[in-house]
Amino acid sequence: MVANPNTAPRIDIAALxxxxxxxxxxxxxxxxxLIGFRxxxxxxxxxxxxxxDWVATGVGAVFLGxxxxxxxxxxxxxxxxxxxxxxxxxxxxxxxxxKWIALAGMLFAFLLPFLPFSxxxxxxxxxxxxxxxxxxxxxxxVVGLAGLLDLGYxxxxxxxxxxxxxxxxxxNLSFWECLPLAGLFAAFFGILLGFPVLRLRGDYxxxxxxxxxxxxxxxxLNWVPVTRGPDGVxxxxxxxxxxxxxxxxxxxxxxxxxxxFGIAYAGSHRVTFLYFLILLLALITNLFxxxxxxxxxxxxxxxxREDEIACRALGINPTNTKLTAxxxxxxxxxxxxxxxxxxxxxISPESFTFIESATILAIVVLGGMGxxxxxxxxxxxxxxxxxxxxELAEFRxxxxxxxxxxxxxxxPRGLLAHREPSMRLHSRNHRGES
Amino acid sequence: xxxxxxQLINGLTLGMIYGLIALGYTxxxxxxxxxxxxHGEIYMIGAFLAVIGFTVxxxxxxxxxxxxxxxxxxxxxxxxxxxxxxxxxxxxxxxxSAPRLAPLISAIGASIFFQNYVQLAQGARVKPIAPVISGGxxxxxxxxxxxxxxxxxxxxxxxxxxxxxxxxxxIQRTSLGRAQRACEQDRxxxxxxxxxxxxxxSLTFVIGATLAAVAGVMVTLYYGVVDFYIxxxxxxxxxxxxxxxxxxxxxxxxxxxLILGLVEAFWSxxxxxEYKDVAAFTILVLVLIFKPxxxxxxxxxxxx
Numbered sequence: 115m116v117a118n119p120n121t122a123p124r125i126d127i128a129a130l131x132x133x134x135x136x137x138x139x140x141x142x143x144x145x146x147x148l149i150g151f152r153x154x155x156x157x158x159x160x161x162x163x164x165x166x167d168w169v170a171t172g173v174g175a176v177f178l179g180x181x182x183x184x185x186x187x188x189x190x191x192x193x194x195x196x197x198x199x200x201x202x203x204x205x206x207x208x209x210x211x212x213k214w215i216a217l218a219g220m221l222f223a224f225l226l227p228f229l230p231f232s233x234x235x236x237x238x239x240x241x242x243x244x245x246x247x248x249x250x251x252x253x254x255x256v257v258g259l260a261g262l263l264d265l266g267y268x269x270x271x272x273x274x275x276x277x278x279x280x281x282x283x284x285x286n287l288s289f290w291e292c293l294p295l296a297g298l299f300a301a302f303f304g305i306l307l308g309f310p311v312l313r314l315r316g317d318y319x320x321x322x323x324x325x326x327x328x329x330x331x332x333x334x335l336n337w338v339p340v341t342r343g344p345d346g347v348x349x350x351x352x353x354x355x356x357x358x359x360x361x362x363x364x365x366x367x368x369x370x371x372x373x374x375f376g377i378a379y380a381g382s383h384r385v386t387f388l389y390f391l392i393l394l395l396a397l398i399t400n401l402f403x404x405x406x407x408x409x410x411x412x413x414x415x416x417x418x419r420e421d422e423i424a425c426r427a428l429g430i431n432p433t434n435t436k437l438t439a440x441x442x443x444x445x446x447x448x449x450x451x452x453x454x455x456x457x458x459x460x461i462s463p464e465s466f467t468f469i470e471s472a473t474i475l476a477i478v479v480l481g482g483m484g485x486x487x488x489x490x491x492x493x494x495x496x497x498x499x500x501x502x503x504x505e506l507a508e509f510r511x512x513x514x515x516x517x518x519x520x521x522x523x524x525x526p527r528g529l530l531a532h533r534e535p536s537m538r539l540h541s542r543n544h545r546g547e548s
Numbered sequence: 549x550x551x552x553x554x555q556l557i558n559g560l561t562l563g564m565i566y567g568l569i570a571l572g573y574t575x576x577x578x579x580x581x582x583x584x585x586x587h588g589e590i591y592m593i594g595a596f597l598a599v600i601g602f603t604v605x606x607x608x609x610x611x612x613x614x615x616x617x618x619x620x621x622x623x624x625x626x627x628x629x630x631x632x633x634x635x636x637x638x639x640x641x642x643x644x645s646a647p648r649l650a651p652l653i654s655a656i657g658a659s660i661f662f663q664n665y666v667q668l669a670q671g672a673r674v675k676p677i678a679p680v681i682s683g684g685x686x687x688x689x690x691x692x693x694x695x696x697x698x699x700x701x702x703x704x705x706x707x708x709x710x711x712x713x714x715x716x717x718x719i720q721r722t723s724l725g726r727a728q729r730a731c732e733q734d735r736x737x738x739x740x741x742x743x744x745x746x747x748x749x750s751l752t753f754v755i756g757a758t759l760a761a762v763a764g765v766m767v768t769l770y771y772g773v774v775d776f777y778i779x780x781x782x783x784x785x786x787x788x789x790x791x792x793x794x795x796x797x798x799x800x801x802x803x804x805x806l807i808l809g810l811v812e813a814f815w816s817x818x819x820x821x822e823y824k825d826v827a828a829f830t831i832l833v834l835v836l837i838f839k840p841x842x843x844x845x846x847x848x849x850x851x852x
Contacts, residue, residue, distance in 0.1 A: 143630040148669045151600045160603045160677060263649060310837045318836055321583065321787055325829035336822040468780065472656050479653045512664040518657025519639050526646030
């Protein structure tokens with residue numbers, strides 16, 4: 115709805131001031147104890163340092179900010195309705211071209227390492243983003259399609275990473291032999307966890323999966339004989355290009371990548387190769403998801419998400435259906451984990467904390483559950499922006515948390531909400547009515 | 549026997565603290581059907597306020613324990629209540645009609661925000677405070693092993709029990725309690741009969757936050773150390789306690805807290821300290837499988 119431009123909205127200055135003053139008062143109460151007083155280490159216990167100037171600055175900023183904001187809203191006539199506005203409009207415009215946008219994005223991703231501005235650093239970041247894209251797509255199967263809230267996805271990521279690392283280090287298996295195994299193990303853990311808990315309702319499931327994620331981490335930390343505990347696993351072998359290793363001086367009898375192709379050795383070869391590897395893995399995940407959505411099991415997931423009781427009435431076994439979603443999501447998490455392990459060369463339980471699960475879930479939900487492109491956009495936003503904001507170092511996570519709250523308040527359904535069923539009984543003659 | 553008794557005492561104390569936090573979860577869940585994911589952080593903020601409060605009072609020279617305790621308790625409850633209110637206002641109210649996942653994400657965001665906010669404002673180091681209340685009774689001695697019941701433990705027990713009674717009265721006898729129960733049953737209907745639903749939900753968060761603040765102060769007194777990360781685990785465990793007792797049921801939250809505290813104490817004492825958190829989660833999973841409605845909860849009937 116657009117305010118009528120002819121009637122200039124009346125602005126009640128007194129009310130605005132009162133509102134801003136109230137907000138400032140709340141800000142004062144929030145800031146006073148925790149920012150105003152800082153505990154400092156003192157030889158005799160704890161000392162206190164006061165920072166009332168900070169509090170005053172903060173409260174002043176909140177007062178002015180709130181005043182300005184509500185004044186702007188008042189000028190526009192009303193607060194913008196949630197979920198409407200330019201974004202929805204832009205989306206409606208772009209929607210028919212989504213396929214082309216996706217293709218262009220893919221082309222860009224393929225060409226990225228060869229573009230003039232790309233350095234080793236850009237490719238490194240792009241690889242990180244792609245890991246999260248892949249994890250997001252994997253979790254999207256569970257959360258977006260089947261509607262199961264999984265707060266412990268990092269557990270499967272960890273299982274994948276540790277199964278590759280331990281198999282490779284202990285039994286000298288290569289990356290390509292371990293990759294399917296890592297996926298299998300992760301899927302197995304998914305079933306193991308899923309079997310008892312998938313009968314539960316959404317929120318309970320969330321907490322149990324969260325607990326499971328923490329359990330895996332605690333076990334990794336404490337089962338020292340197998341997992342090497344907090345020291346982690348180091349010396350994880352790097353993947354080879356069809357048996358050609360990326361080393362400057364390969365051992366006797368082994369041809370290295372650069373020798374085989376007759377080019378000079380460069381450290382960037384491996385980085386680029388890893389980039390293409392994760393791009394490929396991510397695209398496989400995407401393709402798989404897109405295709406499986408059209409299969410009966412994929413349709414059952416979406417139906418289950420919409421109405422479980424109706425599904426049961428129609429003879430769909432909810433537990434088995436959810437279990438497949440859980441296992442497939444876990445499998446992709448496992449693949450991503452194996453890739454993570456081979457890329458880092460070193461893993462420890464530190465890498466698999468709850469914050470990772472929260473980030474992946476945030477990517478899926480912010481992107482718009484079920485939307486594959488939304489996941490990419492959200493992953494770029496959530497991973498790239500903090501990466502670029504390294505100077506803000508210590509404020510990074512603070513802003514990350516604030517961004518999650520604000521984006522949710524702004525678009526509760528995610529940036530690109532996708533709840534259109536993949537199948538319809540009677541296909542509509544034109545889109546965009548729903 | 550002595551060892552067992554000591555663990556029983558420790559476990560009950562821990563359980564009371566879990567129970568206090570669990571009450572906040574169960575109330576919020578009852579009224580808006582959401583897991584208040586940031587509740588653990590509210591408790592952590594309460595604990596930090598206690599550290600700051602005791603340190604400031606110490607510097608001001610107020611060292612008479614009951615006075616210091618009362619001042620800290622009240623300031624912590626007051627300021628934490630503002631945090632609880634703000635949390636609801638910023639992270640939950642704009643999303644009340646949104647899809648179920650949205651408030652959960654915003655609550656996780658708020659939780660990350662609070663953690664980092666406290667870390668930035670107060671530093672990442674563990675904060676130790678000098679014991680405020682020391683000493684205790686010796687319950688009995690046996691072969692050189694003394695069973696201790698410290699004054700802090702007694703304080704925690706008494707305070708928790710007093711709060712439980714006050715709280716039960718609040719829910720059952722006051723108009724706020726009636727409004728809360730009405731909102732729990734049917735929010736739309738409650739607002740039709742003139743209950744200010746927004747205010748009721750806000751107050752629920754505020755009450756939950758004050759209880760968490762008390763738990764935070766108690767934990768500071770009990771352990772003497774606080775860091776910005778304590779809220780996460782305490783939050784999950786308190787939620788486990790709430791589910792164990794039957795979510796939405798207030799006596800259930802307390803009972804769940806006590807059971808969880810005892811299990812943790814005995815598990816650490818007789819099996820392994822490292823896996824005590826695993827024990828807590830295992831219990832959660834077992835309860836959810838065999839009795840999803842919890843010990844004292846009503847089974848939920850899903851209607852079409």
